[in-house]
Amino acid sequence: MINVNLINIAYVLAAVLFIFDLKWMAHPKTAVRGNNIGALAMLIAIAATLLSGGLEFHYIILGIIIGSIIGAIAAMRVAMTAMPEMVGLFNGFGGGASVLVAGAALVAAMSSLAAGESDMQMKIATVASGIIGSVTFFGSYVAFGKLAEFLAVKWKLRLWQKIIKYGFSLVTAAGAIWYGYSQGISILSVVMMFSGVIIALMLLNKKDRFPGMNALKIVSAIASVVIGVMVVMNPGNTLLFWVMVGIAGILGVILTLSIGGADMPVVIALLNSYSGLAATATGFVINNNVLIIAGSLVGASGIILTQIMCKAMNRSLANVLFATLGPTADTPDADEVYKTVKSTSPEEVAMLLEDAQKVVVVPGYGMAVSQAQHAVRDLANLLESKGIEVEFAIHPVAGRMPGHMNVLLAEADIPYDKLREMDDINPSFPQVDVAIVLGANDVVNPVARTDPKSPIAGMPIIDVDKARTVVVIKRSLSPGFAGIPNPLFAMDNALMLFGDGKKEIQALIAAVKEG
Amino acid sequence: MDIFVTALTIFILAIFVGFEIITKVPPTLHTPLMSGSNAISGITIIGALVLAGQIGNPHLAKILAFVAVVFATINVVGGFLVTDRMLKMFKKK
Numbered sequence: 001m002i003n004v005n006l007i008n009i010a011y012v013l014a015a016v017l018f019i020f021d022l023k024w025m026a027h028p029k030t031a032v033r034g035n036n037i038g039a040l041a042m043l044i045a046i047a048a049t050l051l052s053g054g055l056e057f058h059y060i061i062l063g064i065i066i067g068s069i070i071g072a073i074a075a076m077r078v079a080m081t082a083m084p085e086m087v088g089l090f091n092g093f094g095g096g097a098s099v100l101v102a103g104a105a106l107v108a109a110m111s112s113l114a115a116g117e118s119d120m121q122m123k124i125a126t127v128a129s130g131i132i133g134s135v136t137f138f139g140s141y142v143a144f145g146k147l148a149e150f151l152a153v154k155w156k157l158r159l160w161q162k163i164i165k166y167g168f169s170l171v172t173a174a175g176a177i178w179y180g181y182s183q184g185i186s187i188l189s190v191v192m193m194f195s196g197v198i199i200a201l202m203l204l205n206k207k208d209r210f211p212g213m214n215a216l217k218i219v220s221a222i223a224s225v226v227i228g229v230m231v232v233m234n235p236g237n238t239l240l241f242w243v244m245v246g247i248a249g250i251l252g253v254i255l256t257l258s259i260g261g262a263d264m265p266v267v268i269a270l271l272n273s274y275s276g277l278a279a280t281a282t283g284f285v286i287n288n289n290v291l292i293i294a295g296s297l298v299g300a301s302g303i304i305l306t307q308i309m310c311k312a313m314n315r316s317l318a319n320v321l322f323a324t325l326g327p328t329a330d331t332p333d334a335d336e337v338y339k340t341v342k343s344t345s346p347e348e349v350a351m352l353l354e355d356a357q358k359v360v361v362v363p364g365y366g367m368a369v370s371q372a373q374h375a376v377r378d379l380a381n382l383l384e385s386k387g388i389e390v391e392f393a394i395h396p397v398a399g400r401m402p403g404h405m406n407v408l409l410a411e412a413d414i415p416y417d418k419l420r421e422m423d424d425i426n427p428s429f430p431q432v433d434v435a436i437v438l439g440a441n442d443v444v445n446p447v448a449r450t451d452p453k454s455p456i457a458g459m460p461i462i463d464v465d466k467a468r469t470v471v472v473i474k475r476s477l478s479p480g481f482a483g484i485p486n487p488l489f490a491m492d493n494a495l496m497l498f499g500d501g502k503k504e505i506q507a508l509i510a511a512v513k514e515g
Numbered sequence: 516m517d518i519f520v521t522a523l524t525i526f527i528l529a530i531f532v533g534f535e536i537i538t539k540v541p542p543t544l545h546t547p548l549m550s551g552s553n554a555i556s557g558i559t560i561i562g563a564l565v566l567a568g569q570i571g572n573p574h575l576a577k578i579l580a581f582v583a584v585v586f587a588t589i590n591v592v593g594g595f596l597v598t599d600r601m602l603k604m605f606k607k608k
Contacts, residue, residue: 018555019532025548026539028605035551035602039595042558049561055568059581063567067588074589075596080604086597087550093590094556100583101562107576108566121519272549275556284522286562292522293529294558300533301552305545396542403545410604416543417607 010048011290017041018294022301028416045290080411081368084401088143088268091275095136098278099245102129103238105285110236123235125284127228130241131248133278138199138252140271141168145203147264147400152208152257165203173200176246183239192239195246202253209258214322220251255321262442262481264400266309266320273302305402312396312422314448314458330453334485338477344495346504349434349471350511356433358389360425362462363405364398366439366474370501373412376438379509380414386512391418393425393435393462395443426463435467437488439501441480446488456482470494473504547601554594560587 018041024034050060078086106126145151150161157165176196180189202210227244234240259267276298283291310317353359361380367373380390392414398405406419429435437444440462448459464470465488472489475498479485488494497504540548566572566580 019536021555022533022540022548022552023536025544025551026536026541028544028602028607031544031547031605032599032602035547035595035598038551038555042554042560042591042595045558045561046564049564050568052565054570055565056570057568059567059577060564060584063563063581063584064588067585068592070585071589071591071593072596075593075600078597080601083546083550083597083601086593087546087553090550090553090590090594090597091556093586093593094553094559097557097559097563097583097587097590100579100586101559101566104566104572104576104579104583105562107579108569108572111573111576121522269549272553272556275553279556279559280526282559282562284519284526286565287518287522288561289522289525291558291561292526294555296526296529297533297537298552298556300530301537301548304534304537305549308542308545394542401546402549403542403547406543407546407601407604410601410606413604413606415607416605419543421542 004052007048007052008289010044011288014041014045014048015290015293017044018297022297080408081371082148083407084264084268084399084404085144085147087401088140088147088271091268091271092137092140092144094275095133095140095271095278098129098133098275098282099137101282102126102133102285103241103245106235106241107238110238120232122285122287123232125281126235126241127231127244129278129281129285130231130245131224131228132274132281134245134248135252135255136271136274136278138249139256139267139274142203142253142256143259143264143267143271146208146256146259151203152205154206169200169203172203172249173197179242180239188239188243192243192246195243195250199246199249199253202250202257213254213258217251217254220247220254224248224251259320260481262313262397263320265397265402265404266306266313266317268401269302269305269309270317271302273299273306276300276302309397309402312460314456314460328453328455331455331484334477334479337485337487338490340490341477342495344471344497346497346507346511347515349495349497349508350515352434352469352471353383353388353508353512354386354515356388358391358432359383359434359436360391360393360429360432360464360467362393362395362435362437362440362444362464363409364395364438364440364443365400365404366441366501368399368404368408369439370503372438372501372505373408373414375502375505375509376409377412377414379505379512380418382509382512391420391425393422393464394419395422395440395462398440398443422460422462429463429466432467433469435464435470437464437470437472437474438505439474441474441486442482442484444488445480445482445484445486447484447486455484464488465491465493468493471497473497473499473501475500543605547598550594550601551598554591554598557587557590557594560584560591563587
């Protein structure tokens with residue numbers, strides 16, 4: 001066994017290195033090094049723990065091998081366009097781990113101490129870890145399922161989607177029923193079984209809303225806190241802890257289920273924050289400072305990103321979580337708005353581009369869907385070879401997670417100094433000859449500036465309407481996430497290029513080359 | 516000083532440090548920041564390791580902690596690797 005002080009010094013070192021990891025994340029040049037330092041810190045913390053003595057290793061080694069294989073395969077194979085799903089999924093594993101550690105700590109503490117003798121901090125932290133961890137775990141699963149488009153959808157699913165969707169619901173319901181039954185029939189065990197079944201049924205629902213949803217949200221929130229207090233007073237009752245986890249799970253599902261596509265970046269950031277707070281709570285359970293510090297850093301990071309996303313939509317966090325975004329009675333009729341829409345051809349746009357001096361591309365989620373990022377890079381290179389300046393304007397909530405567009409464009413080898421932030425590029429739009437809007441809608445809707453009654457009123461937008469010509473590449477005139485028509489499409493300086501993003505950009509490249 | 520008060524002090528100070536350093540991360544790096552910080556939240560693995568390995572722990576606690584080790588390892592290994600993959604794509608001309 002190694003000296004306890006030495007172990008604790010290793011933990012402090014790990015905590016300091018985690019801080020450097022995030023500090024170096026502030027610049028693309030140092031970020032790779034930062035991430036490596038973070039991985040090193042994790043290795044130090046794990047090594048210190050394993051060397052602290054009193055451990056037998058068979059479960060540990062098996063667990064690390066299985067987890068490493070799954071994690072490495074997932075990380076290496078995921079496509080950049082699927083990054084939001086991946087981050088959502090990893091979040092869920094972190095939250096799930098926190099719940100299980102809290103549960104295991106409770107079982108271990110109760111066997112070594114007479115119930116009631118364990119200290120207050122451990123009991124309260126166990127409850128916090130169980131509730132936050134469960135909300136994170138189930139919330140992240142829902143976010144993953146919605147992003148991978150197999151939860152709360154009406155269309156037919158592919159085989160792998162069916163396996164995950166039905167498999168997860170089956171395991172949740174069966175697990176809760178089996179565990180409840182094994183504890184003997186009582187009010188608590190029946191509540192246990194019910195919570196599992198309710199979660200399973202909500203996850204099989206083909207719609208993201210159902211009657212009584214808000215009432216159930218409030219009831220489950222209050223119930224998990226009340227049961228949490230009961231766990232603190234009666235920590236020997238393990239069933240009570242798992243009932244609390246089950247009810248917090250209902251809350252986690254509901255909180256995320258009703259969130260629409262436009263709000264996904266906020267929810268992903270918020271769940272990120274929860275996973276950190278769950279780790280902090282676990283740190284209080286086992287009295288370990290490195291967990292408290294690392295968890296707090298992640299919690300703070302998630303909260304900051306959440307705030308940035310909310311600000312970029314001009315909505316409060318409460319509004320994102322509890323209200324629904326959608327057309328109101330005052331929303332103008334789409335046919336009326338779109339009376340003067342002009343459609344164009346790749347050849348016509350190519351002519352405009354050849355005469356241009358400055359071109360700005362505004363990407364949105366549509367670029368990710370049609371995987372158009374590589375074609376966009378080819379177009380940008382072609383135009384630059386003709387002496388035309390090309391830049392990219394990125395809205396903070398474009399895509400489905402913070403920074404989603406930046407990662408896709410980086411994947412296509414577009415240098416990051418060509419990506420400009422909204423506030424930075426907006427004043428220069430009057431000097432832009434052609435603005436190409438690729439799969440973005442609400443983030444370029446001028447209604448946000450002009451109509452105070454619109455659901456997106458006050459949301460900062462990219463001022464493409466001020467460019468000399470705006471070319472909008474889009475499949476149809478269908479509305480964006482907010483469900484409202486976009487008068488930009490019908491403006492005098494706007495041209496619609498209808499079609500799939502990638503195909504239209506490729507057609508543009510061909511047309512520019514011919515011309 | 517009481518252990519709890521020490522832990523609470525550390526928690527509050529760490530939150531402040533987090534706010535200070537993360538406000539400086541530019542929007543371009545927000546996705547890697549999320550996946551990287553997500554990997555850090557896999558630090559729960561420390562708790563999982565202790566509970567899965569401690570001699571004399573009840574079997575149920577070990578099984579729960581074993582699953583926690585698997586989950587947290589996926590979080591840690593997957594998180595750091597995917598962040599590295601993303602960050603290597605960011606280049607300057």
